Amino acid sequence: MTLRIQVIWGMSVQIIPCQRHLFDIPEDVAYLNCAYISPLMKSVVAAGTAGSRRKARPWEIFPHHFFDEPEEARALFARLVGASANDIAIQPSTSYGAAIAAANLDLPRGGRIIVLQEQFPSNVYPWREAARRSGAVVETVRRPAHDDWTAAVLERIGAGTALVAVPHVHWTDGAMLDLVSIGRRAREVGAALFIDATQSLGALPLDVRSVQPDYLVAATYKWLLGPYGMGFLYVAPHRQAGRPIEEHWSTRAGSEDFTRLIDYRDEYQPGARRFDVGEKANIHLVPMAIAALTQILAWGTPNVQASLRAMTDRLDGRLHALGLKTLPRALRAGHYLGVRFPNGVPAGLARVLASENVHASVRGREAMRVTPHVWVSPRDEDRFIEALARGLRAGA
Numbered sequence: 001m002t003l004r005i006q007v008i009w010g011m012s013v014q015i016i017p018c019q020r021h022l023f024d025i026p027e028d029v030a031y032l033n034c035a036y037i038s039p040l041m042k043s044v045v046a047a048g049t050a051g052s053r054r055k056a057r058p059w060e061i062f063p064h065h066f067f068d069e070p071e072e073a074r075a076l077f078a079r080l081v082g083a084s085a086n087d088i089a090i091q092p093s094t095s096y097g098a099a100i101a102a103a104n105l106d107l108p109r110g111g112r113i114i115v116l117q118e119q120f121p122s123n124v125y126p127w128r129e130a131a132r133r134s135g136a137v138v139e140t141v142r143r144p145a146h147d148d149w150t151a152a153v154l155e156r157i158g159a160g161t162a163l164v165a166v167p168h169v170h171w172t173d174g175a176m177l178d179l180v181s182i183g184r185r186a187r188e189v190g191a192a193l194f195i196d197a198t199q200s201l202g203a204l205p206l207d208v209r210s211v212q213p214d215y216l217v218a219a220t221y222k223w224l225l226g227p228y229g230m231g232f233l234y235v236a237p238h239r240q241a242g243r244p245i246e247e248h249w250s251t252r253a254g255s256e257d258f259t260r261l262i263d264y265r266d267e268y269q270p271g272a273r274r275f276d277v278g279e280k281a282n283i284h285l286v287p288m289a290i291a292a293l294t295q296i297l298a299w300g301t302p303n304v305q306a307s308l309r310a311m312t313d314r315l316d317g318r319l320h321a322l323g324l325k326t327l328p329r330a331l332r333a334g335h336y337l338g339v340r341f342p343n344g345v346p347a348g349l350a351r352v353l354a355s356e357n358v359h360a361s362v363r364g365r366e367a368m369r370v371t372p373h374v375w376v377s378p379r380d381e382d383r384f385i386e387a388l389a390r391g392l393r394a395g396a
């Protein structure tokens with residue numbers, strides 16, 4: 001592949017050319033909705049199919065299969081976030097990771113749990129429940145008029161903050177949070193940090209060594225380009241002695257030896273493995289996650305971010321020419337465009353986009369979420385802008 005080199009964040013990154021050949025997307029589909037569900041690469045479908053074929057022939061499944069693939073997936077995810085495989089648990093969803101954190105964080109009565117206004121529910125309900133149980137209080141940071149969530153969150157963290165439970169980017173419009181500063185401030189006041197990276201990981205670099213979260217979770221079906229029904233949880237070393245929310249055979253020490261499973265043992269597998277979901281060796285999903293993570297690591301997340309930033313910058317200019325508004329460039333993640341319609345979303349817009357096979361997420365009455373990825377071609381960009389212009393005219 002031919003690569004264009006750019007320098008951002010003081011490091012050189014490569015613009016990845018259109019990767020549509022890796023996906024099974026018909027020519028007439030312009031899909032700019034990765035934040036909803038990503039399509040699967042052909043290699044990921046093949047890995048899932050091979051997994052299902054193996055389940056069709058169980059006499060070819062051996063005890064080591066229950067451990068080798070989960071370990072491979074764990075190690076790949078660890079590379080993505082700058083952790084060690086020991087720090088990673090295999091999960092079925094974002095909410096499962098939040099449930100583990102909620103079961104293990106010691107939230108004092110009156111302690112404050114910081115969340116963002118309109119945060120995704122899987123990172124709100126667990127804290128409302130935890131607050132009900134412990135007497136802690138959920139405190140919602142309102143959407144700041146200046147769109148700078150980092151400043152708004154930093155302002156709220158102080159004495160009495162027990163937990164900061166935030167995403168890396170706001171799921172509605174891609175507004176980005178500076179997690180290094182937020183993590184530093186949380187540590188200063190003794191607050192824990194829980195991060196939902198479902199709308200960023202895979203497309204936006206994140207290193208747990210600089211952010212230092214207590215927990216970080218991501219579902220695989222969006223920017224990790226993996227299957228639905230799977231995720232990963234990073235658990236900081238000082239949290240790894242915690243309590244799992246379910247007890248099953250494969251998280252216990254020595255479970256690799258199938259002949260001794262009923263020599264019940266109290267010790268767990270090392271590190272964060274005790275937090276693995278039951279049936280973590282999902283024969284269908286884990287191979288898919290491995291294939292997807294392998295490709296993402298081959299591209300490199302800084303390169304993915306730079307490539308999507310270049311694409312959304314181009315679209316941004318054209319959206320402004322149509323009279324639409326977006327977040328200031330410095331405050332939005334490169335893989336997202338939250339489009340605001342000063343006069344409201346035109347009534348016919350969703351219909352026009354659907355009829356032209358152009359896919360973005362029209363949200364509520366005022367906004368649209370545009371989230372392309374490396375499968376989007378220059379022709380898709382044109383088709384999106386042209387359909388949008390027609391939608392605006394239809395609603396005028």
Ligand SMILES: Cc1ncc(COP(=O)(O)O)c(C=O)c1O
Pocket residue numbers: 035092093094095096120122167171196198199219
């Ligand atoms: C920010 C964010 N977190 C998590 C999820 C998915 O949560 P769960 O895996 O609990 O279904 C979504 C889905 O849209 C999301 O936008």
